[in-house]
Amino acid sequence: MTNGGPAFTFSPPRPVSWCGGLLFFGLLLLATLSQAQSTGSVRCQLADGFDFPVGKPNGDGYYKSRGYWPNGHLGEDWNGKGGGDSDLGAPIYSTARGVVIISENIGVGWGNCIIVRHAYRDETGKIAMVDSLYAHLQQRLVKVGQVMEKGQLVGTMGGNNGMYLVHLHFEMRKNLRIGMNRSQFARDNTNYYSPTDFINKHRNLQTNFQKYPIPMGLFAPYGRSLADARSDGGDTVKVPTVTPNLPDAGPSADDEDFWSKLRSRLKQSKITEGEKTQP
Numbered sequence: 323m324t325n326g327g328p329a330f331t332f333s334p335p336r337p338v339s340w341c342g343g344l345l346f347f348g349l350l351l352l353a354t355l356s357q358a359q360s361t362g363s364v365r366c367q368l369a370d371g372f373d374f375p376v377g378k379p380n381g382d383g384y385y386k387s388r389g390y391w392p393n394g395h396l397g398e399d400w401n402g403k404g405g406g407d408s409d410l411g412a413p414i415y416s417t418a419r420g421v422v423i424i425s426e427n428i429g430v431g432w433g434n435c436i437i438v439r440h441a442y443r444d445e446t447g448k449i450a451m452v453d454s455l456y457a458h459l460q461q462r463l464v465k466v467g468q469v470m471e472k473g474q475l476v477g478t479m480g481g482n483n484g485m486y487l488v489h490l491h492f493e494m495r496k497n498l499r500i501g502m503n504r505s506q507f508a509r510d511n512t513n514y515y516s517p518t519d520f521i522n523k524h525r526n527l528q529t530n531f532q533k534y535p536i537p538m539g540l541f542a543p544y545g546r547s548l549a550d551a552r553s554d555g556g557d558t559v560k561v562p563t564v565t566p567n568l569p570d571a572g573p574s575a576d577d578e579d580f581w582s583k584l585r586s587r588l589k590q591s592k593i594t595e596g597e598k599t600q601p
Contacts, residue, residue, distance in 0.1 A: 363535035366469050368449065369418035369442040370529040372521045375456060375492055376400050378415045378473050387489060390517060392510040397455065397493035398517045402479075407488040410460065412479040414490055416470040417454045417521065418442070421536045425462050428502055433482030434459035435502065438470055439536050443528050451536070452515070453498055457491040458482045467538070494520045501541025 373379035381400070388399035402409030420440035428435050436456045444450045460480030464470065481488040494515040500507050507513050 363537050364421045364467050364469065365533035366421050366441065366536050367419060367531065367533050368529040369420065369440045369472065369524075369527060371472065371526045372418045372440075372442075372524045373415070373472055374400075374518075374521060375415050375417050375454070375476075376402075376412065376479070376490055384409075386518070390514070392514070394509075396504065396509055396514050397457075397491050400490040400492060401488075407481065409479050410481070410488045413475055414456055414459065414477050414479055416472060416474045416476050417494075418472045418524075420454070420470050421538070422464045422466050422468045422470060422476075423453070423538055424501065425464050425466050425468075427462075431482065431485065432457050432502070433480065433485070434462045434477065436462055436464060436476050437501070438476070439498070439538075441534050441536055442524065449534065451498060452520070453493075453495040453500070454517075455491075455493040455495065457493075458486060458489065460488075492517055498537075498540045503541060 374381035374384075377383045383403055384400050385403055386398050387401045388395055390396065390398050402412060416438050418438075418440045420438040422436060423439045424435060424437040426435060427433060434457075436459065438454050438456075439451060440454065441449055441451050456476055458480055459477040461478045463475055463477050470476065479488055479490050494517045495513065496515060497507060497513040500513065
């Protein structure tokens with residue numbers, strides 16, 4: 323004891339066990355792979371059509387309690403016909419073949435969210451992309467980078483831990499930069515589709531066995547201050563629509579260079595809806 327103060331003793335640091343070191347290395351490797359995956363691309367075949375995300379394929383047993391309207395509600399709310407929370411834990415399916423680009427508990431008004439990115443051949447014959455969002459889930463059953471098939475289970479229906487009556491909030495986005503930064507983008511048809519209209523117009527699509535690189539992580543980083551406090555609110559600013567078309571060419575050594583150039587153009591907001599991009 324010194325000057326009436328407590329006595330301190332020095333203990334040399336304990337050596338890190340090989341188990342602890344191995345665990346640390348494993349976590350570091352997973353973080354590195356996750357970061358690489360979120361900024362790279364995953365190869366996937368084109369979607370062969372779009373179905374409804376509940377009561378597959380046609381929404382049987384469900385109804386839209388709230389529809390899509392520009393500058394208002396930017397998606398559709400789907401409920402079981404039993405009403406209330408009777409649909410808690412009901413299965414939710416991927417609307418089409420694609421790649422999971424977000425699977426995370428966002429918190430605030432969103433809760434568990436999944437975004438799947440789909441490549442498809444549009445009515446003009448060009449290959450385009452669209453994002454589907456599934457929000458307020460009770461459970462997320464997929465991981466980032468996972469390739470999904472149409473009708474494959476992505477999660478179960480919830481209400482963001484009691485914040486809402488149980489339902490699925492479902493969106494279809496034209497603009498691939500939105501991610502969870504929805505409050506930063508114009509809330510209109512330049513950035514969003516009416517989900518039901520889009521699905522009905524794309525029930526059966528031409529496809530093949532070719533796999534195309536689906537870009538990951540085109541959206542800006544987000545946080546609680548950027549995500550809407552509630553899933554149907556938030557301020558907006560006008561930004562160009564970004565809906566890049568995929569190259570028709572198969573795998574090549576130019577793929578990485580192509581996506582590097584594409585990401586650069588996305589950051590500068592130079593790609594507009596329907597524009598054809600070539601590697």
